Amino acid sequence: MMEVTFYDRERETKEIMDTLRMKPRLITFIYGPINSGKTELITHLTCELSDDYVVFYINLRTKFLASYDDFIESLFEMEMETDMTVRKGKETLAELISSATKITGIPITREFIDYVFKDNKPKNAFSYMLKLFEEVKKSGKQPVLILDELQKIGDVLVNGHLIYELFNFFIDLTKELHLCHVFAATSDSLFLERVYSEAMLKGRCRYLLVDDFDYETTAAFLKGYGFTDEGARVAWEYCGGKPVCLVELINCGNREEKAKEMFTFRIGELETQLKLVKELGDEILIGSKRCDVHYEKLVSALKMFVKREEIGMNEVDEVSKRYLVKENILFVDPLTAMMKPQSMLDLSAIREVMRDA
Ligand SMILES: Nc1ncnc2c1ncn2[C@@H]1O[C@H](COP(=O)(O)OP(=O)(O)OP(=O)(O)O)[C@@H](O)[C@H]1O
Ligand SMILES: [Mg+2]
Structure with missing residues (x-):
């Protein structure tokens, strides 16, 4: 396996760094x-x-979120209870954050766990986090909260929706x-x-x-791993610029x-999915x-998409739009009100399948 190092993202990096240099003002949705x-x-x-900076990073991807307790467990670092440092007496918030700069989850002591779980009130958890962030600030550092896969929280109910x-x-x-920078990431464009x-x-x-x-970035990235111009062109034609696919290609004989x-496989998937809807029908839930x-x-x-790469998100009926997005075939960008396939690979596969449909 070839070691693939992080590539590019200069524009996005600059934007995030500019945000971090200013005092916290707005929530950033990635x-x-x-x-x-x-x-x-x-x-x-x-x-x-x-x-x-002290970064608190929480990825909700693998978390099972059906209730308030699940939510609390997903946010907080429960292992801290059995952590040696806690047992040795690091019981105050200042001690908890004293040496850490990159933390997965929100550290918490036994005493506060009782408090945040009390009465199933999100406000308890949030007031604890506020105290913790204030402590970080007092120590002369800037807290940063990052929640990845935020859409997982979308349907959790706690006296109304938890998300609110x-x-x-x-x-x-x-x-x-202006206490803490907040970043929330999601790939669920319906949630966005x-x-x-x-x-x-x-x-x-x-x-x-x-x-x-984009094409230039993809070609430059691949050339760093020995691709010729022609090799990069073929890769782009089939896979486009999806980093995960490019890394797979780089590591391939x-x-x-x-x-x-990859292209043939995606065509097969798409054909099967459409065949299922044609033969069995399907339904989706919109609200209730x-x-x-x-x-x-x-x-x-x-x-x-046979002739166009993007279409207006309202050119398609709402049920089809939501189905195609939910099935990760299309991606909606609410900022531009446009919709496009999830990847170049999807675009090519859609064009291929639509020739015979
Ligand atoms: N800038 C990059 N340079 C090199 N490789 C990258 C880069 N970005 C992503 N990758 C590769 O693509 C893979 C998938 O990326 P990542 O998991 O960050 O995508 P994501 O947008 O968070 O996905 P999801 O939509 O599932 O949340 C990474 O594990 C890595 O191998
Ligand atoms: Mg991700």
């Missing part, structure tokens, strides 16, 4: 198609960041108190659409798109064959309403 490199960018920047309590907390940390139309967030957040690499294999997915409507939506 979004983009699946596997575009959002988590990689966050992890890379966190490692590069000076010790003047969380957004209020984010607004407190940034716009009101919800965020984008959320009245309570108007003027209180900004958006940063982390998209697949026969790169052209691998690229073609069950809506039928129609094969013919899906096909006419996908056919628009």
